[in-house]
Amino acid sequence: MAALSAPLVSLPRYPTANNHLLSLIDQCTNTKHLYQIHAQMLRTGLFFDPYTASRLITASALSSFSSLDYAHRVFDQIPQPNLYTWNTLIRAYASSSQPNLSVVVFLEMLYQSCELPNKFTYPFVIKAASELKALRLGTGFHGMIVKASLASDVFILNSLVHFYGSCGHLELAYRVFLNIRNKDLVSWNSMITTFAQGNCPKEAIELFREMEAESVKPNDITMLGVLSACAKKVDIEFGRWVCSYIERNEIRVNLTLNNAILDMYVKCGSVEDAKRLFDRMPEKDVVSWTTMLDGYAQSGNYDEAHRIFEAMPSQNIAAWNALISSYEQNGKPKEALATFHKLQINKSAKPDEVTLVSTLSACAQLGAIDLGGWIHVYIKKQEIKMNCHLTTSLIDMYSKCGDLEKALDVFNSVEKTDVFVWSAMIAGLAMHGRGRAAIDLFSKMLEAKVKPNAVTFTNILCACSHSGLVDEGRNFFHQMETIYGVVPGVKHYACMVDILGRSGHLEEAMEFIEKMPMAPSVSLWAALLASCRLHVNVELAEQACSQLLELDPRNHGAYVLLSNIYAKTGKWDRVSALRKFMRDSGLKKEPGCSSIEINGIIHEFLVGENSHPLTKEIYSKLDEVAAKLKSVGYVPNKSHLLQFVEEEDMKEQALNLHSEKLAIAFGLISMGSSQPIRVVKNLRVCGDCHSVAKLISGVYEREILLRDRYRFHHFKGGQCSCMDYW
Known part of the structure; x- marks a missing residue:
């Protein structure tokens, strides 16, 4: 953020005993030289001058060859660090892989320093809270800022906008943004980026329009946020307008901005536009190549995807992941596993979490438990941290490959679980017909203070359906909104139709459909049609099939289901008529495999x-x-x-x-x-x-x-x- 590039505090300018030594600090290019300067400062006593010591801390903590561990040891030797020195160390840790230490140093400053945090201190600790996504901590800093009468400082307020956005509280971020009296470009950019990254692309674009109306000139950072919003809206026409806007306003186009345009084209489905830009880009990096590869793969043009893959200067794990995940997401699990095997043989890149999650999903689709089990062992041997994504994927893989006990072992072995982990385990029990066990697990989830979401309820309703728990299914459905605040969607209504229809309550299922607050979907009529096949109700089946085909005339499954019902009742003339119609219409039954x-x-x-x-x-x-x-x-x-x-x-x-x-x-x-x-x-x-x-x-x-x-x-x-x- 721009706030972090502001000067820490005005340094006192007074003569020193050794200006030559200070100039050596400025010219230093490696830690060895820094150690030598440090030693000389100790010998001459210059180290104990707060101003000179702060210069050494800055070089050791913020330079290109910085060592935070060394910087902290140097800091600990200073008898009375000045505020600038405290801020330097807080800033360095905030941008490091250990932002929590930034907070630790800040707290030490509160207890040990006679100086109070200033307007340069707070943007750094707020940045640390953003990295940690620690809402309560950042809110506490916000309160301290108000008490210190610093709540009108634009640098601090910009930092708070970014902080609340990174914690997912967009409404709080926007409230802070509205309270900035003299908004600068960073203010607008922070809020536009926050909306774009927070899945509010419409609001991001509206804010960009407001910014234009306020005659604030955008820069390349602004356009990164706008392009991200455009990609999420999947609006290719507006995306093309943004590209022409960048050109008309002579906004500086660098590699990062070109990559954002490329990403927008790909996500909006225009691989042709992406290819034209890619071919004329003066500079490309691994992101450019991987985006182009992903574009071809997602569009199903795997020949071009492989051509790009082979032409890449270096095939990093992101490139492999683009291929594996696109195969897995587009119903080609065998190709996903074949690509994973090539990665293992190639050894040019090491599988990461994304690789393993995509490959486990492909294993789940195919029932490839041998490879799925191997990946589980690999995770343990490589000491890969079992986060919620990997846990969910392993539970899903074992459940879908038929080893429910292994899925339960994974679930019970992890300390950290979120709503998706619980939901995956409930789904596993559901698909294995363990309806009562799924309901018991749902109760334990509530005891663990984990709030169920729409996915959880889809899974628990499926569990009731597969186990014939009709009353329980009705109760869960009616409690969704009233008790848990989850508004039933089309999937939940389809589940209820399946619960009622599968158990033979076909008339009740039809009444349930007629009272729905939304238009019935294809999946809902398909659920009713499947129940009609199960209970051989020809009249209702014809009605459900008619409604389904009105929504999706090319749905071959509807014809097949109705044909099966006719076959079961010996109506072979109708079977023949349906199958002739399918042949004439070019509709083919999915072959059993x-x-x-x-x-x-x-x-x-x-x-x-x-x-x-x-x-x-x-x-x-x-x-x-x-x-x-x-x-x-x-x-x-x-x-x-x-x-x-x-x-x-x-x-x-x-x-x-x-x-x-x-x-x-x-x-x-x-x-x-x-x-x-x-x-x-x-x-x-x-x-x-x-x-x-x-x-x-x-x-x-x-x-x-x-x-x-x-x-x-x-x-x-x-x-x-x-x-x-x-």
């Missing part, structure tokens, strides 16, 4: 898969399984066959080709008998496959964990954790 991880390698199976190297062995195992299951009374449930097949033996064969059965058979021939078979399916598991998995777990004494699109099924000893409620 199941994956299984063996020795760190993900194997995928489609319906009727025959391209796997072990296809012969897999189908041989399936025949063996079918024979064994029939011997214990298994009869294929042909009502789950969703296409019309006349011959009975062909019906059975068609059921036997489902992807989850192929994956389970592969697991049986590839894994040791003590290893659980973990399968991930992209669609809802069919009823017949559910019955087969239960029987296999009993007959073969194998533990099977099957994750479908909605939840986990844990098969053991011929039973499923869902208790056939799914």
